[in-house]
Amino acid sequence: MWDPQQYALFASHRGRPFADLLARVGAEQPRLVVDLGCGDGPLTLSLTRRWPGARVVGLDSSPQVLDAARALDTDDRVEWVQVRAEEWDPTTLGAPVDVLVTNAALQWVPGHLDLLPRWADALADDGWFAMQVPSNFDAPSHALMRQVAARHPRADHLLPVLHRAAAVAAPAEYLGALASLGLEVDVWQTTYEHVLDPGGAQRSPVLEWVRGTGLRPVLDVLTDDAERAAFLDDYTAALDAAYPREPWGVVLGFTRTFAVGHRLSRP
Numbered sequence: 722m723w724d725p726q727q728y729a730l731f732a733s734h735r736g737r738p739f740a741d742l743l744a745r746v747g748a749e750q751p752r753l754v755v756d757l758g759c760g761d762g763p764l765t766l767s768l769t770r771r772w773p774g775a776r777v778v779g780l781d782s783s784p785q786v787l788d789a790a791r792a793l794d795t796d797d798r799v800e801w802v803q804v805r806a807e808e809w810d811p812t813t814l815g816a817p818v819d820v821l822v823t824n825a826a827l828q829w830v831p832g833h834l835d836l837l838p839r840w841a842d843a844l845a846d847d848g849w850f851a852m853q854v855p856s857n858f859d860a861p862s863h864a865l866m867r868q869v870a871a872r873h874p875r876a877d878h879l880l881p882v883l884h885r886a887a888a889v890a891a892p893a894e895y896l897g898a899l900a901s902l903g904l905e906v907d908v909w910q911t912t913y914e915h916v917l918d919p920g921g922a923q924r925s926p927v928l929e930w931v932r933g934t935g936l937r938p939v940l941d942v943l944t945d946d947a948e949r950a951a952f953l954d955d956y957t958a959a960l961d962a963a964y965p966r967e968p969w970g971v972v973l974g975f976t977r978t979f980a981v982g983h984r985l986s987r988p
C-alpha cells in the first residue's frame with residue numbers, strides 16, 4: 722500500500738504537515754505518546770526529541786515498515802507494535818494517552834470516523850488527539866488517475882480500488898465528530914504548493930510523488946509489465962499537461978485536512 726523509499730524522495734515536503742499538525746498540540750510533559758500509522762520511523766522519533774520524558778509507542782499495520790522503524794531506532798526509544806488501526810485496543814497500553822497522533826494514515830482506514838470515540842475515550846485529562854489526512858481526491862493527480870483507469874483494459878479491477886481510497890471525510894465532519902465527544906476542537910485545511918524537482922532530474926515528478934502512496938493500489942493490481950506500462954504512459958502524458966514544468970520546478974498543489982482535539986477534563 723505504501724512505498725517508504727519512494728515516499729522518502731520527498732521527505733521534506735512530506736514532513737511539513739506533521740510539523741504543522743504538532744505545532745497545534747500544546748502538551749508539555751506527556752507521559753504517553755502514541756503515533757498511529759507511524760510509518761518507518763523518522764517522524765515518530767521526532768516525537769521522542771520533542772518530549773524526551775515520554776513513553777512513545779508507534780503503531781502500524783505493516784511488518785516491513787516496522788522493521789525499518791526498528792532499524793532506525795538505534796536507542797530502542799520507541800515501542801513499535803504491529804496492529805491495524807481498526808483493531809487497536811488502546812486499553813492494552815495500560816495507561817491513558819496524553820498525545821495520540823495519526824499523520825497521513827487514516828485515508829487508508831475506511832470508516833475511521835466510527836473509531837474516533839474509542840480513541841477519544843483513551844485520552845487522559847488534558848490529552849490531545851491530532852490527525853492529518855490528504856484531501857486531494859479531486860486534485861488533477863487523482864482525478865486523472867481515475868480517468869486513465871477508466872479507459873484501461875483492466876478498468877473493472879482498477880476503478881474499485883481507486884474509489885475505495887476515498888475514505889477521507891470533510892473538515893466539518895471531523896469537527897463535529899470530535900466536538901460531540903467533548904473535545905475542544907481545532908480543524909483546518911491547508912493547500913501546500915510543493916515545488917518538486919527544481920533541478921529537473923525527474924521525467925515526471927508528480928508521477929514519482931504519487932508512486933509512493935496514491936498510485937500504490939494501481940501498481941498492486943497491474944502486475945503485468947505491459948499493462949502497467951500502458952497505464953503509466955497514458956497517465957504520465959496526462960500529468961505533463963496538468964502539471965507543466967516551470968523554470969523553478971513542477972508545482973504540485975496538495976490540500977490536507979488537520980484536526981486537533983483537546984480533552985480539557987472528563988465530563
Ligand SMILES: C[S@@+](CC[C@H](N)C(=O)[O-])C[C@H]1O[C@@H](n2cnc3c(N)ncnc32)[C@H](O)[C@@H]1O
Nearest residue numbers: 723758759760781782783805806824825826829
Ligand atoms: C503514508 S504512510 C504515513 C506514515 C507516517 N505517519 C508519516 O506521516 O510519514 C501511511 C502509514 O499507514 C500505515 N497503515 C495503512 N493502513 C493502516 C491500518 N489499517 N492500520 C494501521 N496502519 C496503517 C501504512 O503501513 C503506512 O506506514
